[in-house]
Amino acid sequence: MSADYITTMIKPMLQGAQMTVLLFLIAIVVSIPLGFVLTLAVKSSIKSIAWLAHSYIYIMRGTPLLLQLLFICFGLPMLPLVGEYLVLDRFTAACLGFILNYAAYFAEIFRGGLLAIDKGQYEASQVLGLNKWQTMTRIILPQMFRVALPAVSNESITLIKDTALLYAVAVPELLHFAQTAVNRDFTIVPFFIAGMIYLLMTLLLTALFKWLEQRFKFE
Incomplete structure (x- = not known):
């Protein structure tokens, strides 16, 4: 297999990787x-808001992301009366699906981070004369993010791999171009190259979060 062939094959795959990275960043x-x-809605003292937030998180975490993407892309336009106003281009629909799905997972991560903070932190803030806003922004949130950061890192890595689901809704991302090359040239090499590109992206993302963890650790 010549170097020219590999170069020709990699070029469109890198273009697909740009779509992958763009979706990841937006999401x-x-x-x-x-x-x-x-997370704040779940902890709301207004029961209806807390119930709606709980229900949303349960639905989004309890159904497959692929099903959600298919519903947004193909199901929403079929709704009676309003369907014609809900027709979205595939990439926009995919972004919406990923955002709505991963927001539910991040909500649970942040809720866990808040639960990990000792109640004494709130009491100490009151003793110091801090109001609720100061307590939340200066005391609680920095600790919550420090606790939640490893889980956010893991979920972010999962997100960048889940972008391969764009293939199912005909958005030309990395896996789409890899599959096209496999079908055209009857070789599995494009799959290996796609895997290496995904590994490189996750490696860079892992390094970024490791740096963030070290920074928050010593602040």
């Missing part, structure tokens, strides 16, 4: 703050 940037909002 992670939006789903993390949305997940934190869901």
